Amino acid sequence: MMTDDAPNGAEDLTPEDAIRFEKGRKLFARNCDFIAASTSIPALPPMDGPEVAFAGRSNVGKSSLINALTGRKTLARTSQTPGRTKQLIFFDLAGRIRLVDLPGYGYAKASKTDIKAWTSLTLAFLKGRQTLMRVMLLIDSRRGILDVDREIMKIFDDSAVSWALVLTKLDKLKVKEQQAVIKAAEKEAATHVAAWPGVFATSSEKGLGIAELRAHITDLAIPE
Numbered sequence: 001m002m003t004d005d006a007p008n009g010a011e012d013l014t015p016e017d018a019i020r021f022e023k024g025r026k027l028f029a030r031n032c033d034f035i036a037a038s039t040s041i042p043a044l045p046p047m048d049g050p051e052v053a054f055a056g057r058s059n060v061g062k063s064s065l066i067n068a069l070t071g072r073k074t075l076a077r078t079s080q081t082p083g084r085t086k087q088l089i090f091f092d093l094a095g096r097i098r099l100v101d102l103p104g105y106g107y108a109k110a111s112k113t114d115i116k117a118w119t120s121l122t123l124a125f126l127k128g129r130q131t132l133m134r135v136m137l138l139i140d141s142r143r144g145i146l147d148v149d150r151e152i153m154k155i156f157d158d159s160a161v162s163w164a165l166v167l168t169k170l171d172k173l174k175v176k177e178q179q180a181v182i183k184a185a186e187k188e189a190a191t192h193v194a195a196w197p198g199v200f201a202t203s204s205e206k207g208l209g210i211a212e213l214r215a216h217i218t219d220l221a222i223p224e
């Protein structure tokens with residue numbers, strides 16, 4: 001799997017993937033605009049076109065990943081403090097797909113309460129959103145998949161949400177450690193029917209895996 005954004009990685013691509021990556025690059029170079037920040041179901045923007053949401057534990061790097069994908073440092077608000085994103089934040093990418101930054105789950109000790117709070121609004125969104133094409137489930141590569149993540153996977157599976165695993169902060173690991181965590185995540189993804197069989201290995205800081213993820217999301221967008 002291609003995990004490098006560097007131009008010299010291009011020779012590893014099949015001709016089909018080279019086209020997909022180029023389409024992804026072009027789409028994500030277009031305008032990305034804030035649409036809405038919702039704290040309740042009635043406040044959600046009307047369903048209008050395909051959406052991809054970013055889920056994961058607090059501080060896993062959801063907002064940073066949206067910024068890396070769109071090439072904007074400050075589009076989605078990031079923070080050292082877990083629990084930064086409290087609303088469902090919708091961004092429109094060139095009128096072709098929407099990116100949804102979800103609140104994080106499972107920080108601090110009160111993870112059960114936290115999941116409950118997370119689920120009330122987010123669960124309603126996940127279950128009732130026909131325009132939601134895929135949820136990218138982010139996992140901090142230093143921690144790997146935790147039980148709290150598995151609870152979320154179960155929610156996705158039970159709600160028939162199509163989801164894919166994204167490992168974040170790969171830059172914090174040595175190459176050997178990266179390979180081990182990728183392998184473990186691939187193994188786990190393979191046990192879920194609703195999960196994309198691959199794993200996206202990323203670093204928002206270093207641009208790792210970003211081109212590949214752009215291509216994946218572009219495949220779900222309204223064609224040009």
Ligand SMILES: Nc1nc2c(ncn2[C@@H]2O[C@H](COP(=O)(O)OP(=O)(O)OP(=O)(O)O)[C@@H](O)[C@H]2O)c(=O)[nH]1
Pocket residue numbers: 056057058059060061062063064065077078079080081082083084085086103104105168169170171172202203204205206
């Ligand atoms: N080294 C490194 N740090 C990262 C990366 N991505 C995010 N971070 C850092 O992780 C912290 C949390 O990032 P956010 O993007 O705010 O995380 P989030 O998942 O949106 O957090 P909540 O909104 O609180 O749920 C910030 O200090 C980021 O700078 C990465 O790829 N590499």
Ligand SMILES: [Mg+2]
Pocket residue numbers: 062063064077078084085101
């Ligand atoms: Mg955030």
